[in-house]
Amino acid sequence: MKCRLLFIILLQFCCLRMAAQDSIPQHRSYAVALGGRQFLDTYLSSEHYSGVDFAFLAERQRKSKWKNWAWLSSLNLDFASMDNRADNNKTIELMGDYRLLLQHYWQVIPERLWIAAGGGVGFNVGGAYNMRNQNNPAQLRVGLQLMPSVEAVYSFPVKRRDWIVRYSAATQLVGFAFTPKYGQSYYEISQDNAIHNFDLTTIATTPSLRQQLVLDIPVGKSFLRIGFLGNYRQSKLHKLKYHSYENSFIVGYSKYF
Numbered sequence: 294m295k296c297r298l299l300f301i302i303l304l305q306f307c308c309l310r311m312a313a314q315d316s317i318p319q320h321r322s323y324a325v326a327l328g329g330r331q332f333l334d335t336y337l338s339s340e341h342y343s344g345v346d347f348a349f350l351a352e353r354q355r356k357s358k359w360k361n362w363a364w365l366s367s368l369n370l371d372f373a374s375m376d377n378r379a380d381n382n383k384t385i386e387l388m389g390d391y392r393l394l395l396q397h398y399w400q401v402i403p404e405r406l407w408i409a410a411g412g413g414v415g416f417n418v419g420g421a422y423n424m425r426n427q428n429n430p431a432q433l434r435v436g437l438q439l440m441p442s443v444e445a446v447y448s449f450p451v452k453r454r455d456w457i458v459r460y461s462a463a464t465q466l467v468g469f470a471f472t473p474k475y476g477q478s479y480y481e482i483s484q485d486n487a488i489h490n491f492d493l494t495t496i497a498t499t500p501s502l503r504q505q506l507v508l509d510i511p512v513g514k515s516f517l518r519i520g521f522l523g524n525y526r527q528s529k530l531h532k533l534k535y536h537s538y539e540n541s542f543i544v545g546y547s548k549y550f
Contacts (some may be wrong), residue, residue: 295492316456317363317398318407318446321353324545326522330373331538336432337423342384344375346539348522355449358394363409364407365444367462368448371419371524371539376454381425388434392463394442409444415465429478438468438494444511457509457516457549465501470494475532492530499528509547516547 296506319474348371356363376383396411414437442463448455469491473482482490492498507520523533524539 303518305401305472317356317361318448318549319354319356319363319545320547320549322351322509322518322545322547323333324350324507324518324526324543324547326350326541326543328522328539328541330375330386331536332373332375332421333385333534334384334421334432335534336429337384337421337426338377338382340377340379342375342377344373346373346541348372348539348541350522350543350545359427361399361524362397362411364393365392365413365442366508368393369480369524373539376426376429383424384421386419388420390415390417392416392440394440394463396442396444405448407444407446409446410442412439412441412466414438415440415468429473429506431479432473433471433479436468436470436494436499438465438470438499440464441466446545454511456511459509460504462502462504463538464496464503465494466496467501468494468499470499470528470530472528472530472533494528494530498530499526501526505543507543509549516549518545518547519543 318435326348328346330344332342350367350369352367354363354365371388373386374383392413392415394411394413396409398407398408398409417434417436419434421429440463442461444459444461447458471491472481473490502525503525505520507518509516511517520542520543522539522543527536
């Protein structure tokens with residue numbers, strides 16, 4: 294009888310250990326973000342612009358074949374319409390960003406708190422258009438970067454349902470980016486070898502940060518997602534300065550499985 298009881302206890306312990314090791318909170322989510330944007334691109338204009346930013350966000354997390362590691366992929370489509378300080382000119386920007394990260398998760402509090410660190414690749418493509426610039430009205434952006442990342446996930450009960458807080462951040466470490474040279478037109482680029490306009494980037498030349506803080510509130514079998522998105526991109530290449538500072542409110546849907 295004692296051996297049987299001991300066997301049951303050991304079996305339950307092993308099951309709990311397996312559950313703890315296999316309890317990375319996988320999810321997928323879709324959301325929109327609305328907020329403000331501060332913008333400068335000296336290739337288009339030396340003026341600062343500000344305006345409204347709208348984005349669509351898709352995110353998916355899934356376990357990998359390696360213990361305690363998970364893939365995190367995300368897609369952002371971002372549109373901004375901005376005016377200069379004199380309110381007599383407008384710049385619009387459309388950007389697409391895709392990131393694929395592999396992160397290791399540590400369960401700090403069983404079934405409650407996880408922290409993660411890792412990294413991966415990020416790819417972005419898009420461009421900006423200045424309504425009144427006749428010489429160089431448009432700017433193309435293409436980049437590929439290696440990105441370190443961190444994440445924290447906290448689950449807490451509210452009226453017998455688990456609410457989930459997630460914070461994630463990623464930055465650009467090293468990569469490549471397309472940029473014209475100071476005073477160079479796109480016609481000149483088309484007549485030359487455009488490969489010369491792809492520059493090596495580092496955290497010193499493109500100090501950027503993307504961070505997101507969200508709260509997932511259970512509604513039925515899914516979750517309502519609300520939160521904050523901060524997306525700060527900067528570069529200084531070929532004597533050209535660029536920055537884009539976005540602060541937005543997030544609302545959307547998420548599903549855990």
